[in-house]
Amino acid sequence: MAERNTFHPVKPKLKSKPRKPSQTPESKYWSSFKSHPIPDLISAITSLTFSPNPPHDFAATYSASLSLFSSQTLTLKSTVASFSDLSFSASFRCDGNLLAASSLSGVIQVFDTKTRSSLRTLRGHTRPVRLAKYPLADKLHLYSGGDDALVKYWDVAAGSEIVELRGHKDYVRCGDGSPASSDIFATGSYDHTVKVWDVRGASSDSVLEFNHGKPVEDVIFLPSGGLIATAGGNCVKIWDVIGGGKMVYSMETHNKTVTSICVGKVGRDSGEESEQNRILSVSLDGYMKVFDYSKMKITHSMRFPAPLLSIAVSPDCTTRVIGTSNGIIYAGKRKVKQQNAESGLGEFVGLGSTEAPQRRVLRPSYFRYFHRSQGEKPSEGDYLVMRPKKVKLAQHDKLLKKFRHKEALVSALNRKNPEDVVAVMEELVARKKLLKCVSKFGHRGAWVANGVLAQAINIAKILGFVDGVDEEGSSNEG
Numbered sequence: 403m404a405e406r407n408t409f410h411p412v413k414p415k416l417k418s419k420p421r422k423p424s425q426t427p428e429s430k431y432w433s434s435f436k437s438h439p440i441p442d443l444i445s446a447i448t449s450l451t452f453s454p455n456p457p458h459d460f461a462a463t464y465s466a467s468l469s470l471f472s473s474q475t476l477t478l479k480s481t482v483a484s485f486s487d488l489s490f491s492a493s494f495r496c497d498g499n500l501l502a503a504s505s506l507s508g509v510i511q512v513f514d515t516k517t518r519s520s521l522r523t524l525r526g527h528t529r530p531v532r533l534a535k536y537p538l539a540d541k542l543h544l545y546s547g548g549d550d551a552l553v554k555y556w557d558v559a560a561g562s563e564i565v566e567l568r569g570h571k572d573y574v575r576c577g578d579g580s581p582a583s584s585d586i587f588a589t590g591s592y593d594h595t596v597k598v599w600d601v602r603g604a605s606s607d608s609v610l611e612f613n614h615g616k617p618v619e620d621v622i623f624l625p626s627g628g629l630i631a632t633a634g635g636n637c638v639k640i641w642d643v644i645g646g647g648k649m650v651y652s653m654e655t656h657n658k659t660v661t662s663i664c665v666g667k668v669g670r671d672s673g674e675e676s677e678q679n680r681i682l683s684v685s686l687d688g689y690m691k692v693f694d695y696s697k698m699k700i701t702h703s704m705r706f707p708a709p710l711l712s713i714a715v716s717p718d719c720t721t722r723v724i725g726t727s728n729g730i731i732y733a734g735k736r737k738v739k740q741q742n743a744e745s746g747l748g749e750f751v752g753l754g755s756t757e758a759p760q761r762r763v764l765r766p767s768y769f770r771y772f773h774r775s776q777g778e779k780p781s782e783g784d785y786l787v788m789r790p791k792k793v794k795l796a797q798h799d800k801l802l803k804k805f806r807h808k809e810a811l812v813s814a815l816n817r818k819n820p821e822d823v824v825a826v827m828e829e830l831v832a833r834k835k836l837l838k839c840v841s842k843f844g845h846r847g848a849w850v851a852n853g854v855l856a857q858a859i860n861i862a863k864i865l866g867f868v869d870g871v872d873e874e875g876s877s878n879e880g
Contacts, residue, residue, distance in 0.1 A: 409793075409795070409799070409802075409803045410793065411793065411794075411795055411796060411799045412798075412799060412802065412825040412826060412828070412829045413821075413825050426701070428668055428692075428694075428701045428702060429701065429702045431668055432668070432692055432701075432702040432704070433702075433704075434736050434737065435721075435722045435734030435735065435736050436734055436735065436736075437732045437733070437734045438476050438732070438733045438734065438735065439730050439731070439732055439733075440471070440476065440478075440730065440731040440732075440733055441729070441730050442729065443462070443464045443465075443469075443729040443730065443731065444464060444465045444467075444729055445464050445465040445488075445729050446464060446711055446725070446726070446727045446728070446729060447462055447463070447464050447711055447712050447725025447726060447727075447729065447730075447731055448463045448464060448488070448489065448490045448491075448711065448712065448725070449462070449463045449490055449491050449492050449503075449712050449725075450462050450492070450712045450713065450714040450723050450724075450725050450731070451492045451493055451494060451714055452473070452494070452714055452715070452716045452717060452721070453494045453498040453515075454494060454496055454497075454498055454717060455497065455498035456718075457472070457473055457474055458473045458716040458717055458718060458720075458721065459471060459472055459473050459479065460473055460714060460716070460721070460723055461492040461494070461501055461503075462492065462723075462725065462731060463489040463490055463491065463492045463503055464489070464725075464729060465488065465489070466483060466485040466486065466487060466488060466489055466505075467481055467482070467483045467485070467489060468481070468482040468483075468485070468489050468492060468501070468503050468513070469481045469482070470482075470501075470515065471723075471731075471733070473716055473720075473721045473735075476721075476733045476735065480518055482501075482513050482518050482520075484511065484520055485503075485505045485507075485511070486505070486507055486509075487505050487506035487507040488505060488506040489503050489504070489505050489506075490503065490504045490505065490506070490530075490531065490532045490533075490534075491503060491504045491531075491532060491533050491534045491535065493534060493535040493536050493544075494515075494536065495536045495541055496536065496537075496538060496539050496540070496541060497541065498515065499514065499515060499516070500512055500513065500514060500515065500521070500536075500558075501513045501514075501515050502534050502535070502536060502544055502558075503534060504530075504531035504532065504533065504534035504546060504548075505530070505531065506530040507530070508525070508527040508528060508529055508530055508531050508548060508550075509523060509524070509525055509531070510523070510524040510525075510527075510531060510534045510544070510546055510556075511523050511524075512524070512544075512558060522558055522561050523561070524544070524546070524556055524558075524561060524563075526554055526556075526563050526566075527546065527548040527550055527552065527554070528548075528550050529548050529549035529550040530548060530549045531546055531547070531548040531549075532547065532548065532549070532573070532574070532575045532576070533545075533546055533547035533548070533574055533575065533576055533577045533589065534546045535577060535578070535579060535587075536579075537579040537584035537585075537587065538579045538580075538581055538584060539584050540584035542557065542558060542559055543555060543556060543557060543558060543564070543584075544556045544558050545577065545579075545587055545589075545599075547570075547574030547575070547576075547577055547589050547591075548573075548574060549573045549574070551568075551570045551571060551572055551573065551574060551591070551593075552566055552567070552568060552570075552574070553566070553567040553568075553569075553570065553574055553577075553589050553597075553599065554566050554567070555567065555601050564601070565601060565606060566606065567599055567606050567608070568606060569597055569607060569608050569611075570589070570591040570593055570595065570597065571591070571593040572591050572592040572593035572617075573591060573592040574589050574590070574591045575590060575591065575592060575617075575618065575619060576589070576590040576618060576619060576620045576621050577589040577590065577621060578621055578622045578623050578630075579623065580623050580627055581623055581625060581626075581627045582627035582628075583600075585600055585601050585602045586598065586599065586600050586609075587599055588621050588623065588630055589621070590614070590618030590619070590620065590621040590632060590634070591617075591618060592617040592618070593617075594613050594614050594615055594616060594617060594618065594634070595611055595612070595613055595614070595618070596611070596612055596613075596614060596618055596621055596630065596632050596641070597610070597611050598610035598611070598630075598643065610643065610646070610647050611647065612641055612647035612649070614632045614634045614639060615634070615635070616634040616635030616637070617634050617635070618632055618633070618634040619633050619634050619659065619660060619661050619662070620632070620633040620634075620660070620661070620662050620663050621633070622663055622664065622665060622681075624640075624665060624679065624681075624695070625665060625679055627643075628642065628643055628644045629641065629642060629643065629650065629695075630643055631663055631681055631695075633660040633661070633662065633663045633683060634659075634660065635659060635660070636654055636656045636657060636658060636659060636660060636685070637652055637653060637654040637656070637660065638652075638653045638660055638663060638681065638683050638693065639651070639652045639653070640652075640653075640695055651695065651698050653683075653693055653698075653700070655691055655700055655703075656683070656685040656687055656689060656691065657685070657687040657689075658685050658686035658687040658709075659685060659686050660683050660684070660685045661684055661685060661686060661709075661710060661711050661712070662683070662684050662710070662711060662712045662713045663681055663682065663683045663684075663713070664681075664682050664713050664714055664715055665679050665680070665681060665682070665715070666679070666680050666682050666692070666715040666719055666722070667679055667680070667715075667719040668680050668692075668719075678694075678696075679695075680692050680693060680694055680695075680701065681693040681695055682713055682715065682722075683713075684710035684711070684712070684713045684724060685709075685710060686709040686710070686727075687709075688705055688706045688707065688708060688709060688710060689703055689704065689705055689706070689710075690703070690704045690706065690710065690713065690724060691703045691704075706724065706726065706732060708726040708727055708728045708730065709726060709727040710724055710725070710726055710727075711725050711726065711727055712724070712725035713725070719736070720735060720736050720738055721733065721734070721735050721736070722734045722735075722736075796813075796817075796822070797813045797817075798810040798811075798813040798814040798817070798822060798826055801813055802826070802829060807830055807833070807835045807838070807839050808839045810826055810830075811823075811826055811827075811830065811839050814826040
């Protein structure tokens, strides 16, 4: 039977706080995307986008090239190099079979992702085109915006322009389609305005307009369809579309221009927590920030060694890619728990589940129940009798146990460990024996001169009780 009054080793009670704050669960989630740089892409990464269909490969535009990368291996799959000038704004069709991109020459091209052949060439803009996107659920149409301040809506099958939308007074650099309707999309311009268009109306005017206050670099619809996020200058703003374009919140945490924003999911791989959406923003200051727009606060921040121009997150939120100004893509992939594919295959071919049979539960009526080894795992209803672990005591702990206080202090000083000295001094103060032990050393300078003790006294949190002991000693002498 173990002793009731077990002596435990003395340890310093006053511990310094850790310098680095502990990470939150969400910060650990975003940090789990291990960065894998994809270098040597010649020039700045102007746009990144993911295919809506599994395995969610991603496309990148840089220089005069449009490249496809595998989201599984993060390696280059193919390159379409049929542009005569810089390429911009890659966009997948909703089925992932076609890919559109614009260029500095004002031409929009549509490619087959499997054959890499150019299927359509759309001409109509007189200046460079920085925006060319497919609506979220429309296979037949495409909208574009250029430096000629025009927004055009195209019939891709016929290769012709359906309607020209006027209203912007400067370069149109970004846009996004509404998740509520394929006929509604928003565009952002360097004239500081964001316009929402509905191509079903007879008028070519915008149905909603609001002023961001600075040149708009990017605009996205949030998943609900009732909110729009815009990026321009060093801030990201959220607008209420249903409420008539009222600004909901302005996030100003970047030090330089915010160049791109996107939506990512956070939480578990399944369940309600996977529906928590976040806004991810990148800036020329090299920071990526995660914004929780339900609580209006920044939940994670990450620094990269170069100015950031573009960002995208896969629909299943397992891959995150960030494009830089020096031609490097920082691709991060998160580990996901793999399901048992073998069991699913067995059920498919009619063999039933291939899971291992469960072990028979032992009961007290079985003879083998009384011959279990120490490695046997306890059942849910078992009462565990824990054997007390043998505590190893240091020399000064053994002396303190025998109430030999002076020798315990000498032993701690000889170990030359400031933490042991501090622990013994704290214990002696609690026992009101420190002054008595110190007085046996003779002159006060003899024990203060000891280097280890001086190092222990220099600890900021220990100075308080050492000074208290000195004052108490002086009062007793008086």
